[in-house]
Amino acid sequence: MTNSFAVALAVARKDLRAEWRTRELVPALAQFVILALVIANFGFQIDARNAPSIAPGILWLALVFAGLVAFGRAFAAEREQASLEALLMTPASPVAIFAGKALAATLLLVGCEAVLLPALTLFFGTPLSVQVVAAVLVATIGMASLGCLFAAMVARVRARELLLPLLTLPLWIPFIVAGGQAVQVAMGASGSYDQAMALLVDFDILFVVLTSLAARFVLDE
């Protein structure tokens, strides 16, 4: 158990170090979400009155598509250098390797959120409260576990760019429903913030457990 934990941390550290040395993904994602905000601005005609009702939607749209890119890239380097097979041939358990890669991809997405949330506040004037940050972070856990599972799955399938969104987006909808409600309430809409957060935590637990059970079948070759 401690061994698996150490393996997961080592894999995560390796991925984060690779990202730190190349500095490819996070800057690209940051630019991507800023562009999404610019496009939203032109698509919606945003002013001070309608910003609080539109901003949550823009937040989730940008986050969902940034997430797809981030998780799609999680296994890209391994595939390009065919190093995933080498990783899997080590005695380390596939689930631990998967957990490590999922952890690293999640942290990279959190890095992208650290750009997205302040940018949203800056451009749309919505509050950057603890509640908004908490809702986004809690949703990220479950979305990342699912996203990484399917990213690992499609890594070795042709047309993976097509399949990843098709598989991931429908299963992310529970997080967008609950997270969307939480952020809307945090930005001034009526409703129950606690209820939405409780639902988010429920979905997190459900999908993290299911993903850890399924990871073995996805990576095992």
Add this chain to the structure above:
Amino acid sequence: MNRYEKAAAAAVVLMLAAGAAIFLYAPTDALQGPVQRIFYLHVSAAITAYGCFAVVLVGGAIYLRNGSFVADRFARAGALVGLVFTTVTLVMGMLWAKPIWGTYWTWDARLTSTLVLWIIYAGYLLVRRLAEPGRQAARFAAVVGIFGFIDVPIVHFSVTWWQTQHPGPIIVNDALPPEMLATFFLTMACTLVLAAVMVVIRYRIETLADGAVQAVSERAPIVSAREPEAEPVN
């Protein structure tokens, strides 16, 4: 006529009987008029689709456990037939919604979750097509089928969990007159038989297709022996 054709003919006769009950036996609804007759097939198709997706779930779980291709072929058949019945449910529902609600579609919890269900299993079939045929496709599809089934209880309980426009459960609430209830159960039984026949026929098709793939791959070594310099296709 072979036994598949006989089973298909029997299913058609049963569906015609259900249609006769729907249009000739069941009374016209006092409020909604003849449009209400859509209800019988709409609800039956929805429950049948749940059943088909349960076949996908169980088939996938058995495949992951012991690698049985029989289970995998049943899962494949269940996904396709379930998708057909989800389509029937959605189309029937939209035809009912236009005169009753005044619109074909509304972003109601039940409608949205059913649409998501359709997308999930359409994705399942796409995974089957895009993944490498054989063990990889079967394993990936099994995982998708197991995760996708999470949406079935969400669809089913959406009318109680959220405030929706969609009518709630009226069968279990005993809100129907006996003639309507009898018509509903007859339609339900006939639709289930139709789905079972469709799954069995599709299973047969999948078996034949797998056999064809196997036959081609057994002949492949002869081809590669003739072309030793050929690059492995990846």
